[in-house]
Amino acid sequence: MFKSKAMNALVAALAKAQGEAATFTAETKLEDITAKTNEIKNIKARIAAQELLDEGKKFDESGDEVKDTTPVNTPIVVDPNKKGPFNTFGEQLVAIAKSSRPGAPIDERLLKVQNASGANEAVPSEGGFLVQKDFAAELLKEIHETSVLAAACRKVPISSNSNGVKLNGIDESSRADGSRWGGVQGYWVNEAGTVTASKPKFRQIELTLNKLMALYYATDELLQDSAAIEGVMSQAFAEELRFKVDDAIYRGDGAGKPLGILNAGCLVTVAAEGGQGADTVLYENIVKMWSRLIASSRANAVWYINQEVETQLIGMSLAIGTSGVPVYMPAGGISGQQYGTLFGRPVKPIEHASALGDVGDIVLADMGQYLLADKGGIQTASSVHVQFLYDETAFRATYRVDGQPVRNKAITPYKGTASNTLSSFVTLAAR
DSSP states (O other), X not given: OHHHHHHHHHHHHHHHHHHHHTTOOTTSOHHHHHHHHHHHHHHHHXXXXXXXXXTTOEEOTTSOEEXXXXXXXXXXXXXXXXXXXXXXXXXXXXXXXXXXXXXXXXXXXGGGOOSOOOXXXXXXXXXXXXXXXXXXHHHHHHHHHHOSSGGGSXXXXXXXXXSEEEEEEEOOXXXXXXXXXXXXOOOOOOTTOOOOOOOXXXXXXXEEOEEEEEEEEXXXXXXXXXXXXXXXXXXXXXXXXXXXXXXXXXHOBSSSSOBOGGGOTTOEEEOOOTTOOTTXXXXXHHHHHHHHBOGGGTTTOEEEEOGGGHXXXXXXEEEETTEEEESOBOTBTTTTBSSEEETTEXXXXXXXXXXXXXXXXXXXXXXXXXXXXXXXXXXXXEESXXXXXXXXXXXXXXXXXXXXXXXXXXXXXXXXXXXXXXXSXXXXXXX
């Protein structure tokens, strides 16, 4: 409507200027001509600006806008197995990218997404569209199912209104009488005898969610193929977040990330043998590590190693007389298992284990004694503004998580050498 009126005003202004041109005399003031010229320029600028806003609009002969009754979205058949209006994650990502562009119509299916894991905001113009819940859940499922460490941890749920959780843990550092459960003591007594009262000692375990984030730029060419963008977002993001979570569980310092096994107060580090060569793992090391694993964790413990350690394990044997028997049972072969075994427990190579010879190149751990808290699964959002000049859409994925071992210190055994403390997490000193 404005476009038509503005055009009429421009025509009238030009006609008036042409009509007055014949009456212009030497006495005509220069400012009159300048004012008329500026008026015409302003009208042209307003028409140009309106044309940008009116792209895709139609007008009748009178200049009024003709409303487009065509549905904004192409009708789709929703997969009955899905919990939302989009059939695939890629389909929704493309819809988000297109709807985030300035002046573009919003895909109505984005407004129907309910109970989503969420984004940084719910402002469509800023690209903060919610992600369909089942897609976010699939990303999180991918992280937990394909990761090695996170999948084995004890999960702690965080409620929707909380940013963390506080748990009461037992403050126990010794199994000696009077120290179990942090101070509980039992007595054998005669009839009518009396005992000294005791009570358990608790400590507070606090898990405060930390944010893990990844950012990806997708070109408009890639966005034309929903399968391609879905593959990148689903695989690349899930793998990267999985890698970072596992790495934090293994060696995180607890500052803005989970507290890892190698930095935990409960870690037991077995000393190298006297005269042991550099970058070696001996049978004696394995025996001593096993002996320092607390008995309650032996049924669930796993050996996590750097792949370079395998060269040390393959030829490892226990000497018996003039011969010997193998200590390490490789996968398949003698063990008949998917993984190699030591003392009957699986041996799993992981990327996060330290280089051969460094602390953490081999760890014996019961991951059921590690608490991992997360909230809301993977959160994703998009923006066309960040890389607007490069014709790219930015996709962001965030995951809020925290974790730490259940115990904060190693345990002194009930009987035996007090210095040979026990734990659910045992490693070998540097050699």
